[in-house]
Amino acid sequence: MRICLSLDPSRLLRWHLWLAEALAEVPGNEVSCALAAGSRPLPLICRLLLELERLVYGFRGNGAIDPVEATLRCLPPPQADQVDVVIDLSGAESLPAARRVLTPVFNGAPGEIGIVAAWLNRQDLLVDLHDTARPLRPWTARPASRDREVLAARLDSALSCAVPLILKALCEETGSAASDIPGPRMAVPSFGALSALARATGTVASKAIGLLDVLARGGRMWGIGWRFDESAGLLDKGEAAFRVLTGNADSYLADPFPFRHQGQDFIFVEQYLYSKNRGCIAVVTVNRDGTAGASRIVVEEPHHLSYPFVFEQDGQIWMIPESGAARNVSLYRAVEFPYRWTREACLMEGIEGYDTTPLWHAGGFWFFVSPRLWRSTSWDVLSLYRAESLTGSWT
Numbered sequence: 269m270r271i272c273l274s275l276d277p278s279r280l281l282r283w284h285l286w287l288a289e290a291l292a293e294v295p296g297n298e299v300s301c302a303l304a305a306g307s308r309p310l311p312l313i314c315r316l317l318l319e320l321e322r323l324v325y326g327f328r329g330n331g332a333i334d335p336v337e338a339t340l341r342c343l344p345p346p347q348a349d350q351v352d353v354v355i356d357l358s359g360a361e362s363l364p365a366a367r368r369v370l371t372p373v374f375n376g377a378p379g380e381i382g383i384v385a386a387w388l389n390r391q392d393l394l395v396d397l398h399d400t401a402r403p404l405r406p407w408t409a410r411p412a413s414r415d416r417e418v419l420a421a422r423l424d425s426a427l428s429c430a431v432p433l434i435l436k437a438l439c440e441e442t443g444s445a446a447s448d449i450p451g452p453r454m455a456v457p458s459f460g461a462l463s464a465l466a467r468a469t470g471t472v473a474s475k476a477i478g479l480l481d482v483l484a485r486g487g488r489m490w491g492i493g494w495r496f497d498e499s500a501g502l503l504d505k506g507e508a509a510f511r512v513l514t515g516n517a518d519s520y521l522a523d524p525f526p527f528r529h530q531g532q533d534f535i536f537v538e539q540y541l542y543s544k545n546r547g548c549i550a551v552v553t554v555n556r557d558g559t560a561g562a563s564r565i566v567v568e569e570p571h572h573l574s575y576p577f578v579f580e581q582d583g584q585i586w587m588i589p590e591s592g593a594a595r596n597v598s599l600y601r602a603v604e605f606p607y608r609w610t611r612e613a614c615l616m617e618g619i620e621g622y623d624t625t626p627l628w629h630a631g632g633f634w635f636f637v638s639p640r641l642w643r644s645t646s647w648d649v650l651s652l653y654r655a656e657s658l659t660g661s662w663t
Contacts, residue, residue, distance in 0.1 A: 269353060269438070272300045272346040272366065276358040278307035279380070280340040283332040283427040284357060286642050288343060290431055291438075300351070301343035304360035314384055314419075321420050331420055332427035332643050333380065355434060370437060371398045372430050373406070383426045387419050393426045397433050409433045414645045428644035490515070490522040492537060496558060511558050518542060521550070521563060527578045527606075529585070534606050536587070538574035539563055546572040549589050551606045567600060567609050575623050581658060586612075592620045592640060599659065613659045622646035632656050 271291055275284060291299045310333075318333065346364050354366040359378045363369060373396045374382030386393060397407035411429040415421040493510035513535070515521040523538040532553065539550035549567035554560045567573060567589060575590035585602040587609060597619065601612040615624075621637040623646070628634075635653040640646045653662040 269294075269296060270298045270300070270346070270351050271353045271355065271438075272302055272351045272364050273343070274302050274304060274354055274356045274358045274360055274363050275340065276307050276309075276360070276379075277303045278309035279358075280335060280337040281332065281380075281427075282330070282334045282336050283431065283642070285336050285339055286332070286428075287355070287431045287434060288340070290435055294435075294438075299343065300346040301340060302346055302354075302364050303341075304358035305362070306360065308359060308379065310380060310384075314381075318420055321418060325418065325420075327420060330643075332424045333420065353438065369400045370434060372396070372434065373398060374426055374430075380423060380427070383423050384419065387416075387422045390416075393422065393429075395426055395430050395433060397430070397437055399437055407433055407437045412645045412648050424643035425645055425648070428642040429648055432641055432649070490520045492521050492524045492535065494524070494526070494535065494554065494558075494560075496556065511560070513537075513552060513560055513563075515539065515563070521552075522547075523574045523576065523590075525576050525578050526554075527585075529605060535560070536566075536576040536578050536606075537563065538576065539565060540574075546593075547574045549573050549576045549587070564607065566607050569594070577625060579626065581628070586658070588615070588624045588626060590622050590624065592622045592646065595620050597621050597624050597635075597637065615655075615659065616653070616662050620646075621651075626658075633658055633660070635662065 273284065273288060288299050288301070291297050318331075321327065322329070349365060351364050351366040353368045353370065354363050356363055356369055356371040356378075371378060374380065375386035375391055375394050376382060376396075377385060383393065393411045393413060395409040395411060397409075399405075399407060409429045411425040413422050413425045492513040494513070495510045513521055519539050519541045521537045521539055525536040527534050527536060533556075535552045535554055537550050537552060538547040540547040548565050548569070550563040550565045552560050552563050567576075567587070569591070571591060571593040573589045573591055577588045579586055585605050587600040587602070588597065589600070591598055596617050597615040598611055599613045599615055600609045602608070603610050615635070619637070620640045622640060623636075623638050625636040626633055627636070633655045635655065637651050637653065638646050639649055639651055641649060655662050
């Protein structure tokens with residue numbers, strides 16, 4: 269398939285490169301680039317805000333909106349009358365001739381400015397991909413956002429989800445079997461530069477103050493609540509009482525997984541160490557009177573670990589912690605439960621997968637995994653894999 273990206277020369281961005289690389293990886297695809305005659309750069313206020321966020325939050329400069337002009341300008345130009353699909357990322361009035369045109373629209377506006385408008389108006393993100401092959405039924409995605417108050421995070425979420433949406437549209441059939449039902453069109457929110465600057469600056473300032481407060485307190489604080497009393501429901505008269513485990517000044521605890529073994533209750537947790545800026549897996553012993561011992565680290569790696577999914581299978585106790593930072597899914601076996609574990613197998617390599625959850629069903633293992641794509645959140649996409657055995661190959 270011969271695919272041409274129509275780009276604005278003033279907005280040659282990293283997410284465009286992600287798209288070009290993903291398209292080029294598909295066998296048979298030829299990717300070219302046509303630069304529009306005019307330009308509609310992002311307002312200066314947006315760039316100033318993104319730079320301010322970079323300073324406040326310590327972003328590393330690999331976001332979806334970062335300019336990568338030199339790399340994109342190296343893409344070949346399209347050959348005349350030899351384009352199958354144009355992906356309009358420029359909003360130009362004149363596009364290369366093609367049989368099909370795809371145009372991503374963000375909250376009703378073409379271009380990244382639609383995401384900015386949605387952020388300023390506190391709207392949920394919406395990505396529509398208009399397709400001349402099915403003009404009345406745009407492809408749609410509703411990206412999650414890891415931080416609704418940070419513009420860079422909103423841009424990362426929306427633009428990272430736009431890439432797989434475009435890939436999906438190119439891969440799936442667009443025949444006439446489905447009914448063409450027109451959907452609602454969203455109006456583009458309007459806002460002035462001064463009000464946008466005041467709103468954006470105020471948001472970042474308040475977030476910066478909050479960040480300083482968090483740092484002064486020793487980092488983010490999470491707590492784990494548990495109870496054994498089953499006589500009172502969670503909502504019945506507000507009488508359900510919990511005990512709380514909060515960690516200490518050096519770390520916080522999160523992602524609890526309860527497990528009972530030989531009559532003893534345990535809570536496996538992520539213990540995030542501020543000194544190392546990463547999580548490891550710890551266990552807390554819980555007595556029947558509700559009291560809990562101190563957390564004890566049982567699995568630590570050079571990368572972040574969390575979500576310690578502990579389960580029993582074939583007479584052994586296993587754990588699959590989240591190890592997306594290492595781009596793999598690893599299986600651990602208890603050598604001396606609950607304190608000694610060994611890394612038994614790598615179930616999958618090359619995937620930034622999160623919250624792996626196994627399920628035994630119909631004679632095989634099913635693994636639910638949330639992959640992170642580019643700069644999306646780790647909960648936008650849910651993938652399902654199957655294996656004949658616990659350590660078998662995933663398909």
